[in-house]
Amino acid sequence: MTDFALTLSDISGCRLGPVSIALVPGEIAGLVGPAGAGKTRLLRVAAGVRRPNTGDVRVWGMSIADPAARLLIGYASDGAAFPHALTVQEVLLYYARLHCARSNGNGRSPRSVAREALEIAGLAAARELRVEALGRADLHRLNLAQAALGGRRVLLLDELLSGLDAFARRDLRGRIARLAAEGVAVLITSRDPAALERLAARVLVMRDGRIVRAGPLATLLAERVLEVILDAPPPEPPPGFRVTAAGIEAPLAGRTVEAALALCRAHRLPVRATRVRVKSLEEVVLETHDSQ
Amino acid sequence: MRFLRCAHAEFLLVFPRLTRTRLGISLTALGTTLVWLSAHALDPLTATLQAGALGAILGAAEIVGRGSDRAALTTALTHPTTALAVATGRWLAIVLPPAALTIVCAAAMGWHASAVAAGFAAAAAVGGCALALVLLLGNGAALALFLFMAVAGTVAPERLVGLAHPGVLRLTTASAIELGPALWHYRDIATGDVGAVLHAFAWTGLGILLASACIARRRARVSAGRR
Numbered sequence: 001m002t003d004f005a006l007t008l009s010d011i012s013g014c015r016l017g018p019v020s021i022a023l024v025p026g027e028i029a030g031l032v033g034p035a036g037a038g039k040t041r042l043l044r045v046a047a048g049v050r051r052p053n054t055g056d057v058r059v060w061g062m063s064i065a066d067p068a069a070r071l072l073i074g075y076a077s078d079g080a081a082f083p084h085a086l087t088v089q090e091v092l093l094y095y096a097r098l099h100c101a102r103s104n105g106n107g108r109s110p111r112s113v114a115r116e117a118l119e120i121a122g123l124a125a126a127r128e129l130r131v132e133a134l135g136r137a138d139l140h141r142l143n144l145a146q147a148a149l150g151g152r153r154v155l156l157l158d159e160l161l162s163g164l165d166a167f168a169r170r171d172l173r174g175r176i177a178r179l180a181a182e183g184v185a186v187l188i189t190s191r192d193p194a195a196l197e198r199l200a201a202r203v204l205v206m207r208d209g210r211i212v213r214a215g216p217l218a219t220l221l222a223e224r225v226l227e228v229i230l231d232a233p234p235p236e237p238p239p240g241f242r243v244t245a246a247g248i249e250a251p252l253a254g255r256t257v258e259a260a261l262a263l264c265r266a267h268r269l270p271v272r273a274t275r276v277r278v279k280s281l282e283e284v285v286l287e288t289h290d291s292q
Numbered sequence: 293m294r295f296l297r298c299a300h301a302e303f304l305l306v307f308p309r310l311t312r313t314r315l316g317i318s319l320t321a322l323g324t325t326l327v328w329l330s331a332h333a334l335d336p337l338t339a340t341l342q343a344g345a346l347g348a349i350l351g352a353a354e355i356v357g358r359g360s361d362r363a364a365l366t367t368a369l370t371h372p373t374t375a376l377a378v379a380t381g382r383w384l385a386i387v388l389p390p391a392a393l394t395i396v397c398a399a400a401m402g403w404h405a406s407a408v409a410a411g412f413a414a415a416a417a418v419g420g421c422a423l424a425l426v427l428l429l430g431n432g433a434a435l436a437l438f439l440f441m442a443v444a445g446t447v448a449p450e451r452l453v454g455l456a457h458p459g460v461l462r463l464t465t466a467s468a469i470e471l472g473p474a475l476w477h478y479r480d481i482a483t484g485d486v487g488a489v490l491h492a493f494a495w496t497g498l499g500i501l502l503a504s505a506c507i508a509r510r511r512a513r514v515s516a517g518r519r
Binding site: 084 | 305358361367368
């Protein structure tokens with residue numbers, strides 16, 4: 001047995017790598033990067049849908065090729081399709097039957113497995129609706145439900161929070177966090193880093209099939225930025241500053257606010273107000289991407 | 293046992309489709325038309341064969357023919373099942389409703405057990421072929437197969453190829469009609485022809501295997517990023 005819920009070791013091939021990731025139970029890790037960075041490819045490899053040229057994927061110490069490992073890992077692909085003529089409940093019952101066929105149900109009936117999945121995703125009220133009548137948020141919930149169904153211990157969620165309104169996004173974030181609190185390890189991708197800022201404990205930035213930066217979210221967002229609001233736009237910003245809509249801004253990067261303001265005064269800039277804020281994940285990701 | 297459970301889970305998807313898609317109404321219309329035709333022009337054996345074969349094609353079109361249904365196969369394969377179990381279950385879902393239609397039609401036209409057996413064989417063989425074709429080419433292939441079975445499939449190849457000029461085209465046409473699932477083959481099941489039974493079995497197995505390969509190929513294409 002292992003302490004890790006999911007390990008990807010030296011994954012290469014499929015325009016990836018080498019990539020290594022390890023997730024502990026209950027951890028939520030976010031994969032961010034631009035389109036084509038390799039997030040979906042990495043998730044497909046982790047789900048056992050694609051085979052890498054080299055490397056090893058293990059779920060709770062079992063190879064992903066082991067049928068028992070497939071019972072522990074749930075995959076919600078980006079834009080997953082479901083049979084349109086069926087209701088939400090029938091779709092989940094269908095997947096629950098497949099799950100119970102392999103696991104012998106662990107003493108549970110497909111109906112109870114499907115009911116639990118409905119509750120996990122908050123779809124109980126929509127269970128009699130046909131898939132073709134579902135809105136985008138409910139389709140994402142159904143995608144989460146089918147991935148989490150049957151007590152999966154590792155979830156691979158591809159763009160599950162993308163393209164949703166703030167309310168649906170908050171609801172799904174809460175549901176994913178609740179699953180993680182029960183010990184489920186979650187690897188979630190997003191094109192939009194802001195979507196993961198209030199969810200992921202660890203962030204991995206991908207570019208060209210490789211992880212170019214990784215760390216706990218708190219560490220990545222530790223850097224502070226000084227925003228200076230000016231009466232008039234500067235002809236030229238002081239060294240280290242960049243021009244924004246309201247004035248200029250610069251990462252503090254070790255220096256004090258006073259030192260940065262002294263620099264502004266030395267350049268005779270008409271400072272109206274200042275504010276210190278933390279960097280957003282989006283800024284961290286963009287800087288990481290641009291610096292590579 | 294697991295394989296059978298997975299196939300059974302696939303088969304159960306037919307019940308909601310019978311009432312919510314055009315499948316139920318199409319099969320009813322087909323049965324009514326064939327019973328009416330048998331009372332006026334068609335012999336009961338041909339009508340029974342048509343019920344099995346054409347019903348199976350309608351089933352394939354409604355069960356795997358829609359784009360959303362074919363796309364959903366990829367999601368199903370992220371669960372603990374196999375492409376072969378999916379194909380077998382879908383084949384059962386395609387074949388059992390026309391098999392029931394065959395029984396109903398045979399009962400309405402004057403019961404002949406041998407005609408019902410031939411209808412079952414036609415449903416099984418044509419269902420396998422239709423499943424693979426529809427998975428590969430979509431509902432356009434279902435329409436082509438439906439027209440072929442309704443018109444040309446009842447005629448023996450000797451009578452058809454005589455219409456074409458000698459040469460490669462004639463040979464190809466003759467071979468296709470000779471080898472493919474066609475109703476003139478399965479008429480002989482009613483008279484106890486073992487060769488016709490084997491032909492139906494072969495097309496059933498081949499159809500399921502081809503469908504399984506199509507599903508696996510679709511999954512590989514989607515996972516490689518080519519939808």
